[in-house]
Amino acid sequence: MDKVPSQLVKPDFDTIFMELADNLAKRSHCIKAQVGAVLAKDTRIISIGYNGPPAGTHNCDEEFPEEGCPRDAKGSCSLALHAEQNAILYAVKNGSNIEGSTLYVTLAPCIACARVIYTMKIARVIFLNSYAAYKGIAVEEGVEFLKRFGVEVFQYGSTR
Numbered sequence: 001m002d003k004v005p006s007q008l009v010k011p012d013f014d015t016i017f018m019e020l021a022d023n024l025a026k027r028s029h030c031i032k033a034q035v036g037a038v039l040a041k042d043t044r045i046i047s048i049g050y051n052g053p054p055a056g057t058h059n060c061d062e063e064f065p066e067e068g069c070p071r072d073a074k075g076s077c078s079l080a081l082h083a084e085q086n087a088i089l090y091a092v093k094n095g096s097n098i099e100g101s102t103l104y105v106t107l108a109p110c111i112a113c114a115r116v117i118y119t120m121k122i123a124r125v126i127f128l129n130s131y132a133a134y135k136g137i138a139v140e141e142g143v144e145f146l147k148r149f150g151v152e153v154f155q156y157g158s159t160r
C-alpha cells in the first residue's frame with residue numbers, strides 16, 4: 001500500500017480533545033492526581049477544566065509541597081473541585097447549554113462527578129485512564145452509574 005503523506009492524515013476530534021484534556025491536566029496544582037477535562041459539542045469546545053481548589057483559594061503544590069494536599073476520608077484532595085466539575089461549572093456560570101455534549105476526561109469520573117454529569121444531561125463521556133485502577137478499588141463506580149442511566153461511556157482508544 002502506498003504511504004499516505006503525513007499532512008493528509010488528519011487527527012479525529014476525539015484525539016484532539018483528549019490531547020487537550022491531557023495537556024490541561026498538567027496545569028493542575030494538586031500533587032497526587034492531575035486530571036484534565038474538555039466539554040465539547042458538534043466538534044466545538046464549550047468549556048475546559050482541570051482539578052484544583054476553587055480559583056483564588058489554595059495552590060496545593062505551593063502550600064503543601066512536602067505533606068501534599070490535605071486529604072479527605074477517601075484519600076482525595078479535600079480542597080479540589082474535580083476537572084469535570086470545573087468544566088461544567090464554568091459552562092453553567094457563563095450560560096452555555098451543555099445538554100447533549102460530550103465530556104473528555106483523563107481519569108474516569110468518580111461517583112460524585114457521575115451524578116453531576118447525569119443531572120446536566122451530558123450525553124457521552126470519553127475517559128483516558130481508569131479511576132478504579134487509580135484508586136485501587138474493584139468497581140468503576142462512576143462509569144457504572146452513568147451506563148446504568150443511559151449515558152454513553154467508553155475508554156479512549158478502546159474498540160466500541
Ligand SMILES: [Zn+2]
Pocket residue numbers: 029030031052053060069070077078079080
Ligand atoms: Zn490538592
Ligand SMILES: [Zn+2]
Pocket residue numbers: 082084109110111112113114
Ligand atoms: Zn470526580
